[in-house]
Amino acid sequence: MLWKIIIKQDKAGKLKAIGVCNCYPHVLADICETVDIIPAVNQIELHPFFQQPLALKTAKEYGVICKAWGPFAEGKHGIFTHPFLSEIGEKYNKTAAQVALRWNVERGVVVIPKSVHHERIEQNIDIWDFQLNEEDMKAIEKLDMGKSEIVDHFNPEFVKMIHSVKVHD
Structure with missing residues (x-):
């Protein structure tokens, strides 16, 4: 039902694009x-430890762009200093975080990383002057755990908790 309301608003010219998450x-x-x-976009959890290749393939089939939420895995797995990502970064004079962002970009994923630190914000933008080689891309694929360690959308208790969050009066 909600989608029908959104479509009506889009057809009335009140929306520029419709997305899902x-x-x-x-x-x-x-x-x-x-x-x-x-939908123009599907915002999903995408990072080297939860890569969701089928989600990317499915979105591409329908012309939907994927946008990564949590492209730094919410800091899990020591992503900012991860030895393997850091090793790849050294080849390009980049940080592990820059490698993680560039890896997602090269997969066609939109990344809008969050940071409150000026230096990291600048680093997050500085990913356009290098490209990971095929060997590095394949090597990063081996980090995939095949599941989220941040949220479990299939857990009824998690779903109930999300619905209990009050966002307005």
Whole structure:
């Protein structure tokens, strides 16, 4: 029902684009197969430790852009100093974090990393002057754990908790 309201607002010219978030491949396919206007973006968890290749493939099939939330894995796995990512970074004179961002960009993922530190904000922008080689891209694939360690959308208790969060009066 909500999607129908969003479509109505889009057709009335009140929206520039429609997006979704946290849609696993089967959910995105279901949405795209049943609506008049396909979402422009799907914001999902994407980082070297949770790579979601099927989500990327499915989105690409429907022309949906993936945007990474948590592209730094919420700091887990020591991503900012991860030995393997740091080793790759040394080849390009980049940090582990820059390697992680560039890796996602090269997969066609939009990244908008969060930081409150001026130096890190500058580093996050400074990813456009290098390209990871195929060997590095393949090596980073080996870091994938195949699951999130941040959220579990399949856990009913997590879903209940999300619905209990009060965002306004």
